[in-house]
Amino acid sequence: MRYAALLPDTxxxxxxxxxxxxxxxxxxxxxxxxxxxxxxxxxxERFSAGFLKEMATVRQxxxxxxxxxxxxxxxxxxxxxxxxxxxxxDGIAKHWHVPDGIEITxxxxxxxxxxxxxxxxxxxxxxRVSLGVQALNDRDLKFLGRLHDVADALKAIKLARDIFPRMxxxxxxxxxxxxxxxxxxxxxxxxxxxxxxxxxxxxxxxEGTPFFxxxxxxxxxxxxxDQSALLYEATQEITTGEGLPAYEVxxxxxxxxxxxHNLTYxxxxxxxxIGPGAHGRLTRGSMKIATATERKPESWLDRVERDGHGMxxxxxLGYEEQADELLLMGLRLKExxxxxxxxxxxxxxxxxxxxxxxxxxxxxxxxxxxxxRCTPSGMLILDSVVADLAC
Numbered sequence: 025m026r027y028a029a030l031l032p033d034t035x036x037x038x039x040x041x042x043x044x045x046x047x048x049x050x051x052x053x054x055x056x057x058x059x060x061x062x063x064x065x066x067x068x069e070r071f072s073a074g075f076l077k078e079m080a081t082v083r084q085x086x087x088x089x090x091x092x093x094x095x096x097x098x099x100x101x102x103x104x105x106x107x108x109x110x111x112x113x114d115g116i117a118k119h120w121h122v123p124d125g126i127e128i129t130x131x132x133x134x135x136x137x138x139x140x141x142x143x144x145x146x147x148x149x150x151x152r153v154s155l156g157v158q159a160l161n162d163r164d165l166k167f168l169g170r171l172h173d174v175a176d177a178l179k180a181i182k183l184a185r186d187i188f189p190r191m192x193x194x195x196x197x198x199x200x201x202x203x204x205x206x207x208x209x210x211x212x213x214x215x216x217x218x219x220x221x222x223x224x225x226x227x228x229x230x231e232g233t234p235f236f237x238x239x240x241x242x243x244x245x246x247x248x249x250d251q252s253a254l255l256y257e258a259t260q261e262i263t264t265g266e267g268l269p270a271y272e273v274x275x276x277x278x279x280x281x282x283x284x285h286n287l288t289y290x291x292x293x294x295x296x297x298i299g300p301g302a303h304g305r306l307t308r309g310s311m312k313i314a315t316a317t318e319r320k321p322e323s324w325l326d327r328v329e330r331d332g333h334g335m336x337x338x339x340x341l342g343y344e345e346q347a348d349e350l351l352l353m354g355l356r357l358k359e360x361x362x363x364x365x366x367x368x369x370x371x372x373x374x375x376x377x378x379x380x381x382x383x384x385x386x387x388x389x390x391x392x393x394x395x396x397r398c399t400p401s402g403m404l405i406l407d408s409v410v411a412d413l414a415c
Contacts, residue, residue, distance in 0.1 A: 028124035030151065030189065033284060037293025038092030040285045041116050043075060044299030045101040046321045049136065052169040053234035054196075054227060058301030058319045059099045068108045071321075074328040075298055076115040078317075081333040082296045083119040085313065086306045089294070090121045093285035094128045096150070102132035106144025113149045120296075127152055127190075127284040134180035135171035142187045152283075153184045154223070155193040160210050164199055181217050190281065192221035197255055198247045199227055204258050211259065215266045220281040224259055225274050226252060253404055260400060273356045273403050290357045292350045300324035300334065312346050314339045343369045348414050355410055360397025378412050388413075 047066055048059040094116060096109065109130070116122060129152040130145055142153075157177045159165045165173060172180075177193075184191040195214060197207050214222060227246055229239045238244035247255065260270060268276040272290060275283065288295055297304030297315055301324075304315040317334040318324040324334035341349070347370035354361035367373060374396075382388045387402035387409050402409050 030127060031123065031125040033280070033282065033287070036092075037291035038284070038288045039086075039089045039120075039293060040093040040095060040288040040295040041091055041120070042095045042097060042285070042295055042297050042299075042302055042304070043112055043116075044297070044302040045096060045098040045104055046300045046319075047103055048098065048100045049103065049133075050169065050171055053238075054168060054230070056230035056233050057099070060321055066103075068105055071325060072108050072111045074325045074334075075112055077328050078298050078333045079115050079119050079296070081335075082298060082304065082306075082315075085308070085315075086120075086294070086296060087308075088121070090123065091116065091126060092293075093126055093288055094122075095285040096128075096130040098131055100133050100136055101130050102136045102141070102145075106141060106148055109145055109150065110148035129154055129283065129285055131156065132180070132184075133170075133172065134176040137176070137180040137183060139183055139187075142183050146187050151188060152190040152192070153188045154283075155180055155184060155191070157181070157193040158196045159199070160195070160213055167199070168196065178217070181219075185218065190220065192223060192277075192283070193219065194223040194225065196225050196227050197259065198252045200245055200247075202247065202255070204254050207255055208258055208262060211262050212266075215268075220268070221275070221277040221283065222263065222268060223275050224263070226256065256404065257400075269358070270403075271358045273406060287357075290353045292346075292353050312341045314341055343371065351414055352410050355396075355398050355402075355406065355413075358397065360391055360395045362394060363396050364394055374413060375415065378415065382409060382412060 044058065046058055046060050048061055051059060051061055094113065096104075096112070101109075113128065128150050130150045131154045133156045145153075155177070158168050158170055160174055160177070162173050181191070181193060193214075195210070211224075229235050229244075229246065235244055239246070263269060263276040268278055270276050271282050272286070275286065277283070294305055294307050296306065297317065300317060300321045301319040302317050306313045306315065314337075315335050316337045318327055318336050327334040347366055350366055350369060351361060363374075379388070382402070383390075386399055387405065388396060389399055390396055398406060398409055
């Protein structure tokens with residue numbers, strides 16, 4: 025598992041394992057993820073034991089599976105000690121079959137990057153790192169509440185390139201007062217760092233975040249819909265020209281460098297969700313079970329130590345719910361949705377009038393007889409397209 029060549033993408037949904045490390049050095053003002061700041065050292069050994077205990081319970085629910093990807097997300101997983109990462113990966117291999125060469129990704133923030141720690145993660149088995157760079161100018165990094173500056177980001181990118189076989193980093197656009205020309209220059213600079221995968225997200229104002237309060241008070245103005253659309257279109261044009269076309273609405277990769285784990289989500293595969301606030305989807309017989317765990321880290325850990333897991337909710341999804349989720353996730357992908365799978369779950373065909381309307385207006389297109397996908401225009405109104413087709 026440690027240093028085998030990465031297995032090729034088979035195109036199948038697969039089975040992923042997601043482990044959530046919920047701690048951050050600081051909370052970004054735009055972030056609504058389940059992340060928490062602790063001013064005292066976290067008891068990593070205790071949390072590691074909690075992850076392993078919850079894995080055992082989830083393994084009973086999932087049955088034997090072959091893992092196709094592992095993702096250590098957060099929070100800031102790069103705050104973990106390499107020994108913690110190693111224990112987690114060894115635990116996954118104990119409970120499920122983990123072939124050599126599967127993708128094992130860790131999220132990292134440039135402010136918490138150290139060469140020695142990166143080498144420790146690599147030795148533990150991590151073969152892909154995803155860096156939360158977010159911007160390539162210090163002014164906007166400060167606005168976004170990041171703890172790193174551009175120099176830190178470039179250092180982290182170089183280290184990741186030197187140590188890991190695969191690397192991606194995130195950028196946020198549609199920032200206040202951002203012009204298309206500014207974004208194009210920043211994006212082209214990003215390509216100069218020899219990346220093979222980029223995640224490019226539009227800044228969204230999420231309820232419950234500091235940015236939400238500022239926006240509501242009129243103190244934070246983000247680009248309107250027309251400007252956001254121009255920024256999105258520029259993003260697609262530049263990334264395609266640079267050989268990293270979008271394979272998902274916000275993710276771009278050279279062919280073969282797509283995130284295997286995220287493809288599992290979008291192809292509506294199964295995944296085990298381990299840790300505070302983690303979600304999962306597990307197929308049992310003909311049904312799919314949705315799982316969700318306690319979000320607060322200490323409460324989650326207390327539950328795991330008492331009950332063997334931190335799950336607050338398990339829900340059996342009916343076929344119609346599964347069909348809706350398949351459509352919602354699959355239409356995010358350039359490869360689109362397998363219609364025969366959707367029809368099998370929903371027990372019906374697409375409404376011909378709704379499909380014809382969307383086809384005529386250039387929002388969707390058929391790929392042969394078996395697949396349906398959004399066009400670039402459809403991606404701009406993705407939620408509306410999904411809602412129309414799901415009815």
